[in-house]
Amino acid sequence: MSLAASSEDLALLEEYDDLLNWINDTLSPEDGARTDSLSNLDQQITQLIASLDIACEDTSSQLERVIDDVSRAVPRLTYDLHFIRDGAITLQNALTTVRSQSQSAIPKETDAALEQLKRLDTMKRNMEAAREVLKEAESWSTLELEVTTLLSERNYAKAASRLSEANKSMIVFQNTPEYDPRKTLLVNLQNQLEAPLSSALVAAINEQDLITCRDFFTIFSDIQRESEFRNYYNGSRRSSLVSMWQNAQLAESTSDRTLTLTFAEFLPKFYASMLALLNQERSSIPSIFPDPALSLNSLISSILSALQPSFAQRLSSVVTHHGNSSLPQLIAALRATEEFAVGVDKIIEKIKLSAVNTSSPSAPSSETSQSFNPSHGRRRSMRMSISFRSMSNRSMSGGNLKTTTTMDGMDWDQELFQPFLEYQLDYGVLERRLLDHALHEMISSDSGDKITDQARLLRERAVDVFGASTDSLARYEAFTHGYGAVSLVQALDGFVKSFIDMWTADVSFAISGPVATTEDPASEDLSGLDYTAQDWSHFQASLHLLGSARHVSERMSGFEVKLWSNLIETANKFKSYRGDPVNFPVVSSRGEAQILEQSSLNSAELHALLDRADQESSHARESRHSHEPLLTDARIAVFSFAKTCQVSLQGTILSPLRKHLASYASSPIWTAPDTRARTGGSGGINDLHIPTFSLSPSDTIQRVAEGLLNLPRLFEVYADDDALSFSLHTLPYLDAELLRNLPEQTTSSTEVLHNPPSHTRRQSIAYVRPVTLDPETVSTAWLSSLGQSILVHLVSDVLPQIKSLTESGAAQLASDLAYLSPIVRALNVEFDELETWKEYVDLDDEAGKAKMKTADPSDHVLETVSRMRGWY
Structure with missing residues (x-):
């Protein structure tokens, strides 16, 4: 690296923001080839360091020279400022002297003449103003007589012109005592002119x-x-x-049940009549008013405000009359209103084009005419349009909303759609009431059917429930145009959950009721399990209900796919509207769009949901993964229903074993005296103790063990049933290690059941898909759960009921537990509490009392055994 090159590199240093980039560029070879030798690189670095040292020294010396120059120049700065100030004062004095000299240079005669001219000009202007005032006074003195004469002659145009001139002269009397009397006179004369015109005007309007x-x-x-x-x-x-509206005989407005015409049926007829009138006015209004579009807007607003009962009252009566079924009526009314708004927009567009074509180039636009305020003193409506913000880049919590403003004065559509807003905000409540009404009708129809197969009935009703849920997708789009997406999801979630909860509450009834099934042929091969015919009936009913739960879950998954697709379409529509609101409007009417955009429906929660839909759409295209659940509470309810069915099924399977254990705690063997063979006196040194051998298990435990060993035979027959493989994570007492080995799709839902999600956590629930498991996995899970369940029943409900244990009874209990332990292990059940019972029961009195001294107070097993053995 040459010295010249180093100087050039140092000159480029200030152009770099990053020091490392400058070093890399400086040390890189000019030809772009890689440096093969580290010695060459080391030489370059050494030269660069030397150049930097020299440059630092030069910079330091230059900085010192600059500091010296500044130090010498600063003391002179005060002197320069004083010099400038003195110069300014001198200039001011010179200007004053020049002014005085210029004034004294004018001759006195000239100055007197100029003053005289000024006085004469002032007098002339004052005289002219006085003349005008006198003319106005003369005019006002004859105003009343002139106007009255013209009115008597029916020369209304001249009278109006005379009053117009008088009104213009009112400014002359502003802030004078004459103003108020003259204003009162002017208003009285205007009223006298209006009185004879009103009847003639109404007649002319009626005659067109x-x-x-x-x-x-x-x-x-x-x-x-x-x-x-x-x-x-x-x-x-x-x-x-107005008469047509007021005289309408509607079913919602009276208690007369013979009237069948609803408001939703009447409204299109009313709108048709109104459109016919507006089409007539399209040719009439431009011939009368200079601002036809605003005049038509005023006419529409006048019609809507004059309706009695008002539009809002009509809608309220619809909701009151139809109750839970009011939403379809409201949707029909809104759809008719939207069609009417489209028709009115076309008429206004035509009238605007007609006004543009007939107006002269120099004439002001009718839309900017300031002679007319359509709202009688109200401020003109400023239409604010809040565009939908980027759902993928920004959240709704921010306050930077992009707005566009139009001031065309057309507010008729806002007055038209404003009454619907109250019910659009309550869309979720109305939708839920309609869905619950549909569910009530389904239940009512069930009561009349003699269907004994409850599992089949559940599957059939699931079809109806999700069919009703699918119908709601069209309703929310028609009534809220996508803004009610959050309310829709909440209503559907609650609706499906309530349906499933009803079946969960009635599981015992559905199982105990008559079951229209034939006896399972497999029951003949499992006769050794001691099941009664009723047990087999309950077993099949529970199994079929569990299969129906799987069916409901699959239908829910399919419906959620439809729901996601609908939300994705809504998200895409909002994105298109944001980019081009003219060609891709969310709502056809500008007034309705503005009302919805500025309402609480356009919330951060809505945009978060649409953001999720947009992300789901992207992820589905990229990885084809399953959608996240939307009906989180309903899915939890399905798992709760499945768990209830599983508990019922397990109760049936374990019922013979529970029957065997029912009298186990009251067996006399626990209080049997010790059996020892002796010779000689009691307790003497010559007593002969015969050694005791291992005791055989009691008959009860043998029957329980045989039942447990027969359980695998049961699952050899039913393990292929899809019902048993559904929702394995909800099996009672399922081993934690076995649960971790289940498919990932089901693992996360265990936490959902035991820890129901809060409002902020519901979006993170993993989607649970029905998975196909091999029969061995299903059998292992069920056998483990059954083994755990019977052992929990044994150690929690049966054994603590034993009142006392003699040494012989304790030996028998220890033998029973030792016999049972390897059998439950064969079912992949590890139950530590069973081993604890066996250990404590097998202790003799001396070891037991010693154990009590060092026992943990929370050891309830030792406490129970010590009570039985009398170790207190």
Whole structure:
């Protein structure tokens, strides 16, 4: 590396933000070849370090010179400032002197003449102003007589023109005592002019005399009564529609059950009549008003505000009358309203185009006319459109909402759709009530059917339930246009959960009731298990219900796929709207779109759900993985129902063993006296003790053991049944190690059942898919659970009921437990408490009392055994 090259590299140092990049670029060969020798690199580094040392020294010396220059220049700065200040004061004095000299240079005669001219000009202006005031006063003195004469001659146009001129002159009397009396006189004369015009105006409007209406509009505008003219016009044109609305005989508005016409059926007819009127006005209004589009908006708003009962009251009566079934009626009314809004938009668009084509190029746009406020003094509506934000990059918790604003004054559609907002916000409640009503009808139909196979009935009702759930997808889209997605999921989750909970509560009834099944042929091969005909009936009923639970779970999974697909479509629609709201609107009506966007439905929770849908769509395309569950509470309910069926099934399977153990605790063998053969006196040194051999297990334990050994035969027959392989994670007392070896799809759901998720954790529940397990795994899981269950029953319910144990009884109990231990191990059951019982029961009195002295207070087994043996 040459010295010149080093200088160039040092000059480039300030252009780098990262020091490492500069070092790498400086040490890299110019031709891009890799450095083969470390010695060359070391030489370059040495040269670079030397160049940096020299550059540091040069920089330090230059910095010292700059500091010296500044130190010498700073003391002179104060002097320079004082010098500048003195110069400014001198200049100011010179300017004052020049001004005084210029004034004294004017001759006195010239100055006097200029003052005289100024005074004369002031007098002229004051005289002109006085003349104008006198003219106005003269005009006002004859105003009342002139207007009254013109009114008597029915020369209304001239009278209006005269009043218009008088109104313009009111500014002359502003802030004077004459203002209020003259204002009162002007208003009285305007009222006198309006009175004879009103009846003629109404007649002209009814006769559709457009020329006369136009003349009247000019007159009313001249006297500042334009809003009154519009009131007359709108009131006359809307009268037929208001009467049609008010006189409608609807089923929701009366207790007369003979009336069958509903509001949802009447509304399209009313809208058709209103559209017919608006189409007539499309040709009439431009001939009368200078702002036809705003005038049509005013007419629509006037019609809606004049309806009695109001639109909101009609909707309230619909909800009250139809109750739980009110949502379809509301959807029908909303759909009719949306179709009407589309028709009105077309009319307004046509009237705007007509106004553009007929207006002169120099004339102001009718939409910017300031002579008319359609709301009678209300501020014009500013339409705010909040665009849907990026669902993949931003969350709704932020406050940076992109807005667009239009000020076209068209607020009729907001007034039209505002009454629906209350019910759109309550969509989740309305949907849940409708679904619950459908469920009630299903249950009512069940009560009339003589269906004895409850498992089949559950599967059939599951078809109906998820069919009703599928219908709700179209309802939420039609009523909320996607904004009610969160409410939909919550309503569906609660609906399906309530359906499953009802069956969970009735499992005992479904099993104990009559079962329309024939006796299983396998029961002949399993006659050694001591099952009665009723036991076999309960066994089959429980097994079939467990299979139905699997069927419900699979149907739920299939429905969740549909639900995810619908949410993905909604998310894509919102994304398209965000990018191009004109060509991809969420709602066809701008007013309805604005109302929904600014409502609480457009919440952070909605956007989080749509974000999940967008991510699910991407992940499904990439990895084809299964969707996360949406109906989390319903899925938990399915597992709870499956667990209830499993417990019932286990109760049936273990019923013979429980019967054997029912009298085990009250057996007399526990209190039998010690049997020892002696010779000679009692307790003498010549007593002969005959050694005791291992005791045989009691008959009860032998029968229990035989039953446990026969259980594998049962699962050889039924292990292939899909019902037994469903929801293995909910089996009671399933061994933890065995549970960990089950497929991953089911493992996480165990925590869900034992620790129900909170509101914030529900989104993280793993999706549980039905998996196909080999019969050996199914048998192992069930046998382990059954073994654990019977042992829990033995050590928790049976053994503690033994009141006392003699030494002989303790030996017998220890023998029974020792006999049972290897048998349960053959079923892959490790039960430490059984071994603990065996250990403590086998202790003699001396060892037992010693054990009590060092025992853990929480050792309930030792406490129970010590009570039986009398070690206290």
